[in-house]
Amino acid sequence: xxxxxxxxxxxxxxxxxxxxxxxxxxxxxxxxxxxxxxxxxxxxxxxxxxxxxxxxxxxxxxxxxxxxxxxxxxxxxxxxxxxxxxxxxxxxxxxxxxxxxxxxxxxxxxxxxxxxxxxxxxxxxxxxxxxxxxxxxxxxxxxxxxxxxxxxxxxxxxxxxxxxxxxxxxxxxxxxxxxxxxxxxxxxxxxxxxxxxxxxxxxxxxxxxxxxxxxxxxxxxxxxxxxxxxxxxxxxxxxxxxxxxxxxxxxxxxxxxxxxxxxxxxxxxxxxxxxxxxxxxxxxxxxxxxxxxxxxxxxxxxxxxxxxxxxxxxxxxxxxxxxxxxxxxxxxxxxxxxxxxxxxxxxxxxxxxxxxxxxxxxxxxxxxxxxxxxxxxxxxxxxxxxxxxxxxxxxxxxxxxxxxxxxxxxxxxxxxxxxxxxxxxxxxxxxxxxxxxxxxxxxxxxxxxxxxxxxxxxxxxxxxxxxxxxxxxxxxxxxxxxxxxxxxxxxxxxxxxxxxxxxxxxxxxxxxxxxxxxxxxxxxxxxxxxx
Amino acid sequence: xxxxxxxxxxxxxxxxxxxxxxxxxxxxxxxxxxxxxxxxxxxxxxxxxxxxxxxxxxxxxxxxxxxxxxxxxxxxxxxxxxxxxxxxxxxxxxxxxx
Numbered sequence: 001x002x003x004x005x006x007x008x009x010x011x012x013x014x015x016x017x018x019x020x021x022x023x024x025x026x027x028x029x030x031x032x033x034x035x036x037x038x039x040x041x042x043x044x045x046x047x048x049x050x051x052x053x054x055x056x057x058x059x060x061x062x063x064x065x066x067x068x069x070x071x072x073x074x075x076x077x078x079x080x081x082x083x084x085x086x087x088x089x090x091x092x093x094x095x096x097x098x099x100x101x102x103x104x105x106x107x108x109x110x111x112x113x114x115x116x117x118x119x120x121x122x123x124x125x126x127x128x129x130x131x132x133x134x135x136x137x138x139x140x141x142x143x144x145x146x147x148x149x150x151x152x153x154x155x156x157x158x159x160x161x162x163x164x165x166x167x168x169x170x171x172x173x174x175x176x177x178x179x180x181x182x183x184x185x186x187x188x189x190x191x192x193x194x195x196x197x198x199x200x201x202x203x204x205x206x207x208x209x210x211x212x213x214x215x216x217x218x219x220x221x222x223x224x225x226x227x228x229x230x231x232x233x234x235x236x237x238x239x240x241x242x243x244x245x246x247x248x249x250x251x252x253x254x255x256x257x258x259x260x261x262x263x264x265x266x267x268x269x270x271x272x273x274x275x276x277x278x279x280x281x282x283x284x285x286x287x288x289x290x291x292x293x294x295x296x297x298x299x300x301x302x303x304x305x306x307x308x309x310x311x312x313x314x315x316x317x318x319x320x321x322x323x324x325x326x327x328x329x330x331x332x333x334x335x336x337x338x339x340x341x342x343x344x345x346x347x348x349x350x351x352x353x354x355x356x357x358x359x360x361x362x363x364x365x366x367x368x369x370x371x372x373x374x375x376x377x378x379x380x381x382x383x384x385x386x387x388x389x390x391x392x393x394x395x396x397x398x399x400x401x402x403x404x405x406x407x408x409x410x411x412x413x414x415x416x417x418x419x420x421x422x423x424x425x426x427x428x429x430x431x432x433x434x435x436x437x438x439x440x441x442x443x444x445x446x447x448x449x450x451x452x453x454x455x456x457x458x459x460x461x462x463x464x465x466x467x468x469x470x471x472x473x474x475x476x477x478x479x480x481x482x483x484x485x486x487x488x489x490x491x492x493x494x495x496x497x498x499x500x501x502x503x504x505x506x507x508x509x510x511x512x513x514x515x516x517x518x519x520x521x522x523x524x525x526x527x528x529x530x531x
Numbered sequence: 532x533x534x535x536x537x538x539x540x541x542x543x544x545x546x547x548x549x550x551x552x553x554x555x556x557x558x559x560x561x562x563x564x565x566x567x568x569x570x571x572x573x574x575x576x577x578x579x580x581x582x583x584x585x586x587x588x589x590x591x592x593x594x595x596x597x598x599x600x601x602x603x604x605x606x607x608x609x610x611x612x613x614x615x616x617x618x619x620x621x622x623x624x625x626x627x628x629x
Binding site: 421 | 590606
């Protein structure tokens with residue numbers, strides 16, 4: 001069939017095309033329906049939210065994340081989620097492609113499922129028993145560390161608690177594990193300080209963790225065969241009578257709902273849980289929490305989001321984009337040096353330590369190291385420089401790498417203090433970094449320069465100017481701040497630095513068909529002329 | 532679950548309520564679509580946006596203060612002990628643990 005496919009075997013008829021699906025018949029607006037393509041559950045839709053009435057029919061466009069997989073033959077089934085009862089079927093050749101099957105799978109061949117945020121995830125249900133067991137053992141160990149060495153009452157929460165109470169297992173369509181702990185404090189400053197202490201203890205105990213906000217830590221558990229799963233650790237705390245469980249829950253509950261901790265069984269393991277999990281789940285997910293609903297979405301409260309983001313957020317600016325960027329094939333970014341690196345090496349040769357802030361794939365860091373100078377590559381997406389780390393080790397280059405988040409002032413102060421103690425002051429290098437961070441990030445870069453370049457050394461920066469905003473770009477311009485060089489110079493001067501060289505225009509950073517308008521600045525933070 | 536109503540809506544409803552209780556000489560409230568009312572709502576909308584930005588600015592101090600206190604607390608002891616080696620070791624350990 002080449003036109004829209006249709007099926008009339010059930011009470012509901014479905015037709016499918018490249019734009020979406022159309023259902024005609026008795027759809028219950030209170031139920032959740034799964035969409036299966038070639039026997040794979042790829043999407044769960046909630047009629048009130050996802051379907052639009054058009055005459056007698058209800059229509060839903062294909063979610064954006066699914067579209068790129070829709071090519072070839074698809075046998076589609078819509079089934080009622082709880083009972084698993086099929087309600088409509090259809091067949092369709094997507095994109096007019098008359099060969100191959102639609103296959104919504106990840107790079108490792110695991111089936112993918114659209115989550116409640118509209119992202120494709122690798123559901124836990126796709127893991128084999130051994131992998132699930134390893135994950136559960138890690139969860140038990142982590143909770144022991146939190147309750148023991150960290151000294152905070154920790155428990156499973158959110159979807160993980162829901163699955164454990166409902167079925168004694170994690171929810172199959174979930175893709176990570178959520179644990180939380182209750183803070184002993186009630187002021188956001190103290191809650192954040194305690195969270196910093198907790199992550200230090202976790203680090204000492206060997207847990208590799210990345211901070212997403214002052215009250216959220218992500219840790220990743222290796223399950224073997226190149227597979228891993230994330231465990232998120234949330235700091236939950238009462239502030240002025242409201243229990244905040246980042247990032248979606250702010251509820252008035254008595255302490256007895258949470259403490260003393262009880263336990264529930266999950267895949268045969270006893271795990272700590274809030275004292276009254278049923279009450280907590282009802283408050284979190286509503287009275288219908290016992291009925292599985294993969295299409296569930298939290299009610300968005302603007303006030304709650306603003307409050308939690310204001311108190312604890314701001315560390316993650318742009319990181320999702322760069323996490324995704326780092327997952328792209330390596331050929332996207334050339335391996336050789338940028339014109340800026342060649343310019344710096346030619347005009348400002350030096351053998352002192354070069355600190356490449358926002359090193360990314362470290363293409364310039366490796367080239368600089370190859371020219372004989374020691375380099376420290378720093379970036380808040382360590383997966384971006386993983387390949388470079390291997391290459392530099394193989395080539396015996398003097399390059400170190402460091403996970404470093406410019407948005408976290410603690411990291412800036414600690415690195416600044418370390419660099420200020422180097423025998424010879426380093427140079428700082430920030431190519432295409434300034435336009436990728438916000439005002440707070442820029443302020444922290446100036447802070448790093450103030451601390452580390454006091455006795456000498458230079459900052460080399462190249463960034464997109466405000467005149468680049470409307471020019472064509474190879475990569476999407478989202479998350480960029482196109483900067484007026486005069487403003488950047490004023491900020492440098494305001495932080496005690498002075499510009500020793502300024503060049504701007506096009507033709508300086510040509511990349512494929514893109515010729516951006518950029519500015520190159522060299523700045524010093526020494527009082528005299530010594531550099 | 533907390534249910535937060537849009538501050539703009541709250542203010543708009545209050546303005547409407549207040550205006551509707553002040554009966555003009557004619558005995559009829561000004562229509563909600565009158566230019567005066569629209570200007571007043573626009574002005575209040577801008578004011579709420581400013582106030583929201585100011586609230587957020589204050590909230591951001593929480594994390595900043597926590598960060599600074601954490602650094603001072605973790606690094607002040609070796610500094611006050613004037614133990615150079617311990618300080619470097621503490622700095623490196625601190626930096627790695629973040």
